[in-house]
Amino acid sequence: xxxxxxxxxxxxxxxxxxxxxxxxxxxxxxxxxxxxxxxxxxxxxxxxxxxxxxxxxxxxxxxxxxxxxxxxxxxxxxxxxxxxxxxxxxxxxxxxxxxxxxxxxxxxxxxxxxxxxxxxxxxxxxxxxxxxxxxxxxxxxxxxxxxxxxxxxxxxxxxxxxxxxxxxxxxxxxxxxxxxxxxxxxxxxxxxxxxxxxxxxxxxxxxxxxxxxxxxxxxxxxxxxxxxxxxxxxxxxxxxxxxxxxxxxxxxxxxxxxxxxxxxxxxxxxxxxxxxxxxxxxxxxxxxxxxxxxxxxxxxxxxxxxxxxxxxxxxxx
Numbered sequence: 001x002x003x004x005x006x007x008x009x010x011x012x013x014x015x016x017x018x019x020x021x022x023x024x025x026x027x028x029x030x031x032x033x034x035x036x037x038x039x040x041x042x043x044x045x046x047x048x049x050x051x052x053x054x055x056x057x058x059x060x061x062x063x064x065x066x067x068x069x070x071x072x073x074x075x076x077x078x079x080x081x082x083x084x085x086x087x088x089x090x091x092x093x094x095x096x097x098x099x100x101x102x103x104x105x106x107x108x109x110x111x112x113x114x115x116x117x118x119x120x121x122x123x124x125x126x127x128x129x130x131x132x133x134x135x136x137x138x139x140x141x142x143x144x145x146x147x148x149x150x151x152x153x154x155x156x157x158x159x160x161x162x163x164x165x166x167x168x169x170x171x172x173x174x175x176x177x178x179x180x181x182x183x184x185x186x187x188x189x190x191x192x193x194x195x196x197x198x199x200x201x202x203x204x205x206x207x208x209x210x211x212x213x214x215x216x217x218x219x220x221x222x223x224x225x226x227x228x229x230x231x232x233x234x235x236x237x238x239x240x241x242x243x244x245x246x247x248x249x250x251x252x253x254x255x256x257x258x259x260x261x262x263x264x265x266x267x268x269x270x271x272x273x274x275x276x277x278x279x280x281x282x283x284x285x286x287x288x289x290x291x292x293x294x295x296x297x298x299x300x301x302x303x304x305x306x307x308x309x310x311x312x313x314x315x316x317x
Contacts, residue, residue, distance in 0.1 A: 015137025
């Protein structure tokens with residue numbers, strides 16, 4: 001199950017206590033300070049794809065600092081906790097205020113600071129009766145966070161169910177998106193890399209998606225950063241041009257921003273028709289939409305797959 005929203009609790013470590021230590025006969029203070037409590041960090045990684053790792057564990061704590069020691073020795077700092085999150089993860093507090101956004105591999109943000117270590121009696125030695133004074137460590141920060149995953153891709157694949165999007169993603173990339181000859185095989189976004197291009201296959205849309213039909217519009221938040229829309233139309237359908245027009249109307253109802261993004265029309269499964277019929281369909285599209293790029297493809301036609309890939313590169317790079 002794809003998880004793109006999670007609520008977690010984080011607690012930084014408590015600072016270690018300062019200690020009271022002294023020489024045996026002259027009461028000379030020798031107690032050291034406590035160590036700092038461990039911080040909690042969020043770190044971006046390309047090796048996590050969603051937030052499902054939080055489902056089995058929603059509370060995260062860094063290590064407490066250690067007590068000071070004799071002979072003025074400082075206690076050991078608590079070990080920091082690093083929580084690795086997928087890209088791009090936006091982080092909010094419970095009031096909806098954005099704290100940060102983790103957008104690159106290895107980017108690290110401190111999200112809860114460890115408490116300071118307490119002061120041992122050695123540093124209190126100049127005070128009256130200072131040899132008998134030590135302070136405790138302070139508590140680490142504790143926060144409740146809302147994590148929201150925003151998938152980022154150069155090209156997003158849209159289309160009606162069973163339009164060949166997932167199959168083409170698998171051919172262009174090393175993705176292993178589920179494919180089958182029935183609607184709604186894709187129920188969550190799938191990502192893949194084709195060279196330097198990041199491609200994303202979105203769940204299939206149907207007429208009325210903007211009203212909540214089918215799988216609804218939950219995918220919309222993952223389209224904001226896309227540079228190009230690849231609109232997939234299956235040539236197995238009775239009227240590919242009409243299917244395209246219905247989808248364009250649906251997109252306009254879903255999001256004007258998505259509707260206005262640059263688009264490539266991808267006619268899929270051209271191997272099921274004879275070449276003359278394919279040319280006839282292409283001619284209809286060119287006649288109505290002369291300004292749009294159009295490619296006829298099949299996962300069984302390597303040349304057409306390469307043509308599509310080169311078009312994506314030309315548009316993005």
